[in-house]
Amino acid sequence: MTAAEIHLKKKLDERKSSGAYRTLKPESALIDFCSNDYLGFARSAILKHLIDQEVQNHPHSLNGSTGSRLLSGNLQYAEDLEKIIAAHHQYPAGLLFNSGYDANLGLLSSLAQRGDTIILDELIHASAIDGARLSYANRYSFKHNDIESLEAKLKLAKGNCYVVVESIYSMDGDTPPLLDILNITEKYGAHLIVDEAHAVGLHPLGLVTELGLSNRVFASLVTFGKALGGHGAIMLGSDILRQYLTNFARSFIYTTSASFHQLASIKMAYRLLNSAEEEIISLKNNIKLFKEQIKQESTYPLLNSDSSIQCIVFRNNDKAREIANILQNKGFDVRAIVSPTVAVGTERIRICLHSFNTASDINKLATIINQFINA
Known part of the structure; x- marks a missing residue:
């Protein structure tokens, strides 16, 4: 390796040892609780x-x-x-x-x-x-x-x-x-x-x-x-x-x-x-349902949000990644947000809710999460 590559590898190794190393992931067949496609327009046939x-x-x-x-x-x-x-x-x-x-x-x-x-x-x-x-x-x-x-x-x-x-x-x-x-x-x-x-x-x-x-x-x-x-x-x-x-x-x-x-x-x-009233209402209902289903008094708090973005803070990279991996293995595309993207001590899983998420999927996701937020 060149001197420059040695320097780059050192920086990458430091990131891996801190649990902050990032990799790209291709699309998956998991249930989407990750994307910013809040109203389903990205997948809309219309x-x-x-x-x-x-x-x-x-x-x-x-x-x-x-x-x-x-x-x-x-x-x-x-x-x-x-x-x-x-x-x-x-x-x-x-x-x-x-x-x-x-x-x-x-x-x-x-x-x-x-x-x-x-x-x-x-x-x-x-x-x-x-x-x-x-x-x-x-x-x-x-x-x-x-x-x-x-x-x-x-x-x-x-x-x-x-x-x-x-x-x-x-x-x-x-x-x-x-x-x-x-x-x-x-x-x-x-x-x-x-x-x-x-x-x-x-x-x-x-x-x-x-x-x-x-x-x-x-x-x-x-x-x-x-x-x-x-x-x-x-x-x-x-x-x-x-x-x-x-x-x-x-x-x-x-x-x-x-x-x-x-x-x-x-x-x-x-x-x-201009004609997306139904999608907006569905999105608002799904946000309300998720917040109702998640335990509010827990070791790992749900951040106060009325938006599509709902986060549960696990306070370190390893724990956030562990929970995200469990949810992915259960079929839900939920990602860990780790430092340095967020401040050290505020690492989390970030759940994005959409108009197209079903009540059944939201209830299942919340049930799994509730098993771990008091652990």
Whole structure:
């Protein structure tokens, strides 16, 4: 091995010895309690048919986009789609990105300048952390959902200040006090950015729009790879923000744009979302059923969440993996979330509930889990 490979192997061995080594797994026939396909759109025959029809209605569309949007890869279809989605979420404008990671990275790395400040909830998604790191701004984190901690950091802020939170947190599934956070942010003249990746679906418009806050929240991220069953993301905000990102967001400028098929998939997913009342009701009922079936007083707690994401904390990697393996052997696709993805001592199994999960499967899953959470 080369010196570089010896170094890489050492790092991998360290990760294996700590129980944090990751491997890829192919798709399985297990019952899905793992994916972000909350409304079943990714597997929807109806959505697939709508997409096929939309592609057929545009027979001259290309297989690929051929380049970045600033060169050969822009389509009027993409610009019209941005307007449709922005109007749906009650924002003036939006800019499409190839993923939620790209969108957060592009926004935060280009937005704040040297002398400005970015304040992040301590449990914010890695994409926001990485975007903030790439900026030249001062960076602070505040205690999760803690208004007093946020205010203490706001008092330290200099220049233009941006506060970044999620409306539903991807690893805990909980919801912050958005209105309180917005009020304290505005009190100090700061700007709120909300990642809505895991909210849209359970909340068709996202929580920002549902609460009537879109005219006060500086920017919102909506992703299409979760409840909408596709891929990509949009950053919503003012028209001036859209123009700024088009000129300064490197993850937008220097990447090949989405293909027509991807754009058509997004448009048709929004069309289906407009008539997804039954799926949303089923999802809400399944969340309620799961929470009712899990023992609340136990050695290993169920985190407080009313979302599709339900987590039981086992406090170490080995225990979380052990329980996940047991559940997989019983036919349920449940995954362990281990450090360093989550903080040491908060390792867990993460159960994602969907509209298509049956009551029988939820009851069986809960029965098995209950056998171990008091062990």
